[in-house]
Amino acid sequence: MDESAAAPFTDGQWLLSHNGRVDRSVLPARGDAESVCDSAVLAAHVFAAGVGALAPTVCEVARLDPAASLNLLLTDGSRILAVTWGDPLSYLEDADGVVVASEPWDDDPRWVDVPDRHLLEVTPDGVTRTALEG
Numbered sequence: 001m002d003e004s005a006a007a008p009f010t011d012g013q014w015l016l017s018h019n020g021r022v023d024r025s026v027l028p029a030r031g032d033a034e035s036v037c038d039s040a041v042l043a044a045h046v047f048a049a050g051v052g053a054l055a056p057t058v059c060e061v062a063r064l065d066p067a068a069s070l071n072l073l074l075t076d077g078s079r080i081l082a083v084t085w086g087d088p089l090s091y092l093e094d095a096d097g098v099v100v101a102s103e104p105w106d107d108d109p110r111w112v113d114v115p116d117r118h119l120l121e122v123t124p125d126g127v128t129r130t131a132l133e134g
Contacts (some may be wrong), residue, residue, distance in 0.1 A: 009034050009043035013076045014051055016043045019102060020069030020086055022061060046072070051081065055119050055132050058083050073100060080122040082114070083132070089114040091127060098122045 008015035018039035033044035042061065049057045051074060058070050062085060069086030082089055082100050090111050092099045100122065104111035114120050119130045 007039060007043075009040055009047075011043075011047035014047065015075050016046060017073045018042055019071040019073070022068040022070065023065045026064035027061065042070075042072075046074075051076075054081055054083065055130070058085060058119075059133055071102070078124070080120070082120040082122075084114045084116055084118050084120070085132070086116065089118075089120065091120060091122070093127060098127060 007017035009018075010016070022038045022042050024036070024038045024041055027038075027041050027045055030041060030044040030048065032048070034040045045061070046054060046057050054072070054074070058072065062068055062070060070083060071085060071087045071089060072081075072083040074081040080098070080100055082091075088103050090101055090104050090113050092101075092104070092108060092111050094110065100120065114129060115131070117132045119132055121128045121130070
């Protein structure tokens with residue numbers, strides 16, 4: 001076991017976790033990756049492109065590896081960005097805030113399933129969902 005291959009991966013104040021798989025051979029090697037595992041290399045590519053380019057970066061990786069599962073969760077402490085690409089993702093809003101999870105942990109009817117191939121953004125102003133091309 002190698003701790004450097006364990007999420008979250010970091011860049012400044014951003015934390016990133018990847019739930020899925022991507023063929024590393026489609027991603028150019030990066031010396032700034034925290035590990036050689038697929039998630040660390042993917043995180044390095046996301047951080048190098050910039051969090052603002054998350055959607056096009058994910059779409060490009062998916063184009064290079066159509067079998068990839070690219071669910072990503074990022075936070076900087078004030079907002080959450082999440083991508084669903086190949087695996088489920090849900091969120092729950094209540095008076096205390098917003099929870100983003102791979103799947104609901106209870107029967108609460110307020111859980112919202114995020115459609116596949118979408119970007120979810122949670123800010124103090126609310127939740128937005130954006131369809132991703134690809």
